Amino acid sequence: MDRYYAQVKRQAAKFDDIIIDAGGRDSSALRAALVLSDVLLVPFHPRSYDVWALNNIAILVDEARSVRDGLRAVANLNCADPGESSSDNLEAAAAVSDVPQFEYLATPIRRHKVFCQCRWRRVVRAGTKTDGQEGGGRVKCTCCRIVLILKQYR
Secondary structure (H helix, E strand, O other), X not given: OHHHHHHHHHHHOOOOOXXXXXXXXXXXXXXXXXXXXXXXXXXXXXXXHHHHHHHXXXXXXXXXXXXXXXXXXXXXXXXXXXXXXXXXXXXXXXXXXXXXXXXXXXXXXXXXHHHHOOOHHHHHHHOOOEOOOXXXXXXXXXXXXXXXXXXXXX
């Protein structure tokens, strides 16, 4: 974990943003990422087990906050059901308020076929690839959408 921590610290000066995908399990990588991060983005599905798992991550957030100040924990609905008024989506979003360590980011990422067709090169080359409307439109690439969401928290 010390080597991981040192590596991220060395690289931080070279980039505006660093995204660490540490997975959802309690691991040394996740714990190191929590101590290093300014923003924690926890994607969760609108299903009971995912919502319940927020409580486990909340314990880790509390531990990280006891070591360092300023960690912002944000929960984002991922693989949300299509439709603005899906009851599963609404119930899952409301459940986040029961976990005070998190704030709910009300920009759900819905299940769409287009996300499966995205290529990482679009993120690298274009930064933010949309559906043809320059500067607007629905973001086709999940990676692009996550970057845009995180930029709100600078």
